[in-house]
Amino acid sequence: MKISDDELIIALLAGGSVRKAAKVLCISPQAITKRLKGDLGKRYEEERLRLFGNISDELNAASELAVSTLSDTISNTELPATIRVQAADSILRHTLRYYEAANFEKRLRALEEGGQREEL
Known part of the structure; x- marks a missing residue:
């Protein structure tokens, strides 16, 4: 077959x-x-x-909802402080990861463009 x-x-x-x-x-x-x-x-x-x-x-669409949910959690003073701190910590950790990935991608692109110029 x-x-x-x-x-x-x-x-x-x-x-x-x-x-x-x-x-x-x-x-x-x-x-x-x-x-x-x-x-x-x-x-x-x-x-x-x-x-x-x-x-x-x-994932990008779901990320917007996740960030909104975490932001709402942080500002909801009726929730326990530990929950709000965990939400804040989550946002900070993920923001740092996003920044690192974006920075890495930018640097990689610059290196690739530099390599292409040398080939020409």
Whole structure:
């Protein structure tokens, strides 16, 4: 039975690895790896990035609600102080992580752009 490109991509995206996809499709991991060396590999990577982008968008939307909930918790004086402090601490920790990630991405982009100029 020939496995279509679409079936292979879906199995890879759902399974998260060549080994798991191979098990589901009842083929060898080597067969999948061989098929991914051509245009199918590029298509799979595009689909994987698209899926990651969709997940990222959903997480961003949920993050706004989470920050709003934590902000509401901090300002709710009827809640115990320990709950409000935990909410504040959570916001500060996550803000720091976000800042570090954004700063890292900015520095990485600058390095990549510098490397591209040297190649030209």
